[in-house]
Amino acid sequence: MFPSSTITTCPRPAAGSTCFPPETDIPSTPAIRHGEDVPRSRPGAGAPRPPLAAAVDPGESAGIEAELRRAPRSFRILTGDRPTGPLHLGHYFGTLQNRVRLQDLGADVLVLVADYQVITDRDAGAGLGAHVLGLVADYLAAGIDPGRATIFAHSQVSALNQLMLPFLSLLSVAEVGRNPTVREEFSATGGATMSALMFTYPVHQAADILACRANLVPVGKDQLPHVELTRTIARRFNERYSPARPFFKPPDPLLGVAPLLLGLDGQKMSKSRRNSIPLAATEDETARLIKAARTDAERRISYDPAGRPEVASLVLLAALCQRRAPADVAADIGGGGAARLKATVTESVNEYLRPLRARRRELAADRPYLQAVLRRGNDRASAVAAGTLRSVHELMHMAY
Numbered sequence: 575m576f577p578s579s580t581i582t583t584c585p586r587p588a589a590g591s592t593c594f595p596p597e598t599d600i601p602s603t604p605a606i607r608h609g610e611d612v613p614r615s616r617p618g619a620g621a622p623r624p625p626l627a628a629a630v631d632p633g634e635s636a637g638i639e640a641e642l643r644r645a646p647r648s649f650r651i652l653t654g655d656r657p658t659g660p661l662h663l664g665h666y667f668g669t670l671q672n673r674v675r676l677q678d679l680g681a682d683v684l685v686l687v688a689d690y691q692v693i694t695d696r697d698a699g700a701g702l703g704a705h706v707l708g709l710v711a712d713y714l715a716a717g718i719d720p721g722r723a724t725i726f727a728h729s730q731v732s733a734l735n736q737l738m739l740p741f742l743s744l745l746s747v748a749e750v751g752r753n754p755t756v757r758e759e760f761s762a763t764g765g766a767t768m769s770a771l772m773f774t775y776p777v778h779q780a781a782d783i784l785a786c787r788a789n790l791v792p793v794g795k796d797q798l799p800h801v802e803l804t805r806t807i808a809r810r811f812n813e814r815y816s817p818a819r820p821f822f823k824p825p826d827p828l829l830g831v832a833p834l835l836l837g838l839d840g841q842k843m844s845k846s847r848r849n850s851i852p853l854a855a856t857e858d859e860t861a862r863l864i865k866a867a868r869t870d871a872e873r874r875i876s877y878d879p880a881g882r883p884e885v886a887s888l889v890l891l892a893a894l895c896q897r898r899a900p901a902d903v904a905a906d907i908g909g910g911g912a913a914r915l916k917a918t919v920t921e922s923v924n925e926y927l928r929p930l931r932a933r934r935r936e937l938a939a940d941r942p943y944l945q946a947v948l949r950r951g952n953d954r955a956s957a958v959a960a961g962t963l964r965s966v967h968e969l970m971h972m973a974y
């Protein structure tokens with residue numbers, strides 16, 4: 575789907591570079607001080623270390639991985655989440671851990687709280703503000719370090735949102751309508767109740783990425799079409815407004831191989847299905863959730879993702895938390911049946927998450943700190959996006 579581009583390194587700061595013009599390069603300012611009692615994350619401190627799940631897709635992403643190790647500082651990485659509820663273990667092992675790894679490698683990591691994307695949903699619930707600060711607490715507790723990474727909400731970055739207008743002009747209605755997520759939503763609603771913002775949200779997501787001049791976007795498979803659209807917009811902008819010296823570098827997706835954790839009901843794990851274990855859950859809640867998980871009647875526990883998906887997912891969860899191979903964990907449980915399996919999973923999850931949860935509790939009690947982290951991230955993202963918009967206006971002959 576994507577040309578197998580080797581990443582061209584775009585050193586920062588790079589005077590005269592078309593990749594990161596100097597005006598978009600905002601040095602990180604010192605970290606905000608938080609009450610002495612909350613240990614701030616540093617590499618190697620506090621946050622659980624990524625165990626088995628940091629692998630990426632072989633092939634295309636393997637080249638990027640090598641480059642990440644060779645020249646981490648040439649990467650500006652954007653990832654993010656919709657603030658629709660607390661993050662869960664699927665997010666943790668699927669993406670959060672990888673973000674912390676990229677940050678610790680030395681890449682410039684920006685983490686986006688995609689609040690405007692929430693209002694594209696048909697059933698966008700209340701409590702957006704609480705979800706936003708909850709997300710910030712989840713990020714920090716998981717090991718995102720506000721002294722090195724940037725956490726921001728895209729509603730607070732005016733220049734980013736303005737970029738959506740020139741970008742919309744580069745696409746046809748038919749093209750936007752071919753985006754799989756948009757198409758699915760259209761067929762689910764017949765278009766009648768689908769908002770026009772929902773229709774254009776992949777373009778808004780492209781604005782997120784290009785406003786930040788991100789060159790790498792870690793995503794799940796479902797987000798690949800959005801990155802592809804972003805690349806199209808970048809190329810078209812360059813062709814139309816800056817043919818001699820391409821301005822936007824089309825970003826690369828980084829496909830992580832998220833471990834196949836199913837929800838506790840055996841379905842796809844998702845916030846809205848209430849079939850996941852929130853990072854912020856208490857130990858008792860965790861025990862209750864796991865107790866209700868689906869298993870099967872066979873007493874001997876094995877790791878067989880194809881044949882026994884629900885049992886395998888529980889074994890995998892315990893294995894990730896114990897940093898061991900799933901087959902070994904299954905062998906330990908042996909003929910102990912579902913009860914022993916669930917007890918093992920509960921203990922493993924609670925033990926693994928204990929330090930993260932302790933940090934999260936302290937963070938959640940310090941709302942001003944969470945707001946300060948977000949404001950500082952918003953300021954940095956705004957400075958970067960304003961630089962991008964200024965260059966875009968100049969290239970479009972709109973700098974008056």
Ligand code: TRP
Nearest residue numbers: 652653654655656688779782791
């Ligand atoms: N659409 C993403 C999701 O639902 C969130 C998101 C918004 C995002 N903007 C982004 C992810 C930019 C990566 C880059 O998970």
